[in-house]
Amino acid sequence: MKPFGTEFCDHIAIATYADGAWSAPSIEPLAPLPMHPASHVFHYASTCFEGFKAYRWADGKGRIFRLPDHVARMQRSAASLRLPIPDADLLAGMVVDVVHKNIDDIPEPPASLYLRPTLIGTVQNIGAAAAPSPEATLFVLCSPVGDYFAGGAAALKLLVEDQKARTTEQLGSTKTGGNYAAALGPTLDAKEKYGVDQVLFCPNGDVQETGAANFLLISDDEIITKSLDTTFLHGMTRDSILKLGAELGYTISERPFTVDELLEKVKTYEACLSGTAATLSPVGALVYHGKEIPVRDGQPGPNRKKLQTALQNIQYGLEPDTHGWLTEVS
Numbered sequence: 653m654k655p656f657g658t659e660f661c662d663h664i665a666i667a668t669y670a671d672g673a674w675s676a677p678s679i680e681p682l683a684p685l686p687m688h689p690a691s692h693v694f695h696y697a698s699t700c701f702e703g704f705k706a707y708r709w710a711d712g713k714g715r716i717f718r719l720p721d722h723v724a725r726m727q728r729s730a731a732s733l734r735l736p737i738p739d740a741d742l743l744a745g746m747v748v749d750v751v752h753k754n755i756d757d758i759p760e761p762p763a764s765l766y767l768r769p770t771l772i773g774t775v776q777n778i779g780a781a782a783a784p785s786p787e788a789t790l791f792v793l794c795s796p797v798g799d800y801f802a803g804g805a806a807a808l809k810l811l812v813e814d815q816k817a818r819t820t821e822q823l824g825s826t827k828t829g830g831n832y833a834a835a836l837g838p839t840l841d842a843k844e845k846y847g848v849d850q851v852l853f854c855p856n857g858d859v860q861e862t863g864a865a866n867f868l869l870i871s872d873d874e875i876i877t878k879s880l881d882t883t884f885l886h887g888m889t890r891d892s893i894l895k896l897g898a899e900l901g902y903t904i905s906e907r908p909f910t911v912d913e914l915l916e917k918v919k920t921y922e923a924c925l926s927g928t929a930a931t932l933s934p935v936g937a938l939v940y941h942g943k944e945i946p947v948r949d950g951q952p953g954p955n956r957k958k959l960q961t962a963l964q965n966i967q968y969g970l971e972p973d974t975h976g977w978l979t980e981v982s
């Protein structure tokens with residue numbers, strides 16, 4: 653299988669917004685989008701997207717994970733960027749239809765079909781820096797993706813960045829391209845300078861998230877992660893792990909915590925990144941003020957594995973979906 657995000661299904665779902673209304677969505681062959689060079693998105697970054705997965709079950713049908721929650725997050729992103737907000741039924745219907753169309757391309761677990769709804773501002777106006785785009789295109793792109801952990805779940809090394817933020821506070825919980833652009837430079841610099849995999853952004857010592865994943869500390873009986881606020885993306889994997897963790901008997905501590913506490917806790921707690929792509933990735937070491945600090949003994953721990961398995965068993969249909977997280981597509 654090709655690297656994550658570089659292989660695409662033959663069909664996309666697409667709808668456009670103009671004159672105050674959405675067009676009827678359609679399924680189209682994958683092809684370049686004709687775009688005017690003055691399109692708002694090119695100049696003023698009026699774009700947001702989602703990322704989630706459909707799984708193939710043994711019955712040959714597809715199951716989309718947490719579709720209504722991802723639709724709701726995309727609506728919040730659109731609202732914060734003052735883009736036309738897709739109706740929940742419209743967007744969910746587009747996702748279901750495009751998964752149905754591409755159903756034979758959903759690979760067997762642990763591989764899956766990654767789904768990427770994207771909304772862009774298309775009004776032709778290069779004088780609209782301070783005006784929203786009243787025209788938009790919404791599409792859903794599908795990409796078969798392999799097992800993130802093929803070759804083993806290697807423990808990651810993170811730079812603890814206690815000055816810079818990943819992005820601005822007003823857009824932290826919006827899934828928009830500019831946030832990734834803001835995190836890119838510091839992340840590449842950290843990779844080059846310290847040989848780390850990612851940066852854990854902790855502005856003024858407040859532990860937030862990495863460029864594309866949430867951060868959790870896990871012991872045998874507790875899960876600690878930052879409580880929801882506008883500074884970081886509200887991950888669906890984070891939310892799912894917290895719900896499953898509570899059912900497995902872990903105390904869930906959603907609260908702000910500092911770099912000082914982080915450095916103390918990693919003597920005994922496992923550290924993980926959570927996100928759709930990797931579910932729960934183990935963190936083996938932190939780099940702070942030039943010094944490398946192991947997380948416990950530096951090896952992936954048993955609690956990460958236990959929680960990841962609980963989540964994947966639901967996604968792959970090995971355990972009942974008691975939360976109603978899956979949408980069936982045949």
Ligand SMILES: Cc1ncc(COP(=O)(O)O)c(C=O)c1O
Binds near residue numbers: 862
């Ligand atoms: C910045 C950021 N934080 C967290 C996450 C994890 O979110 P989710 O679990 O919904 O994939 C992602 C991934 O989409 C992300 O890009």
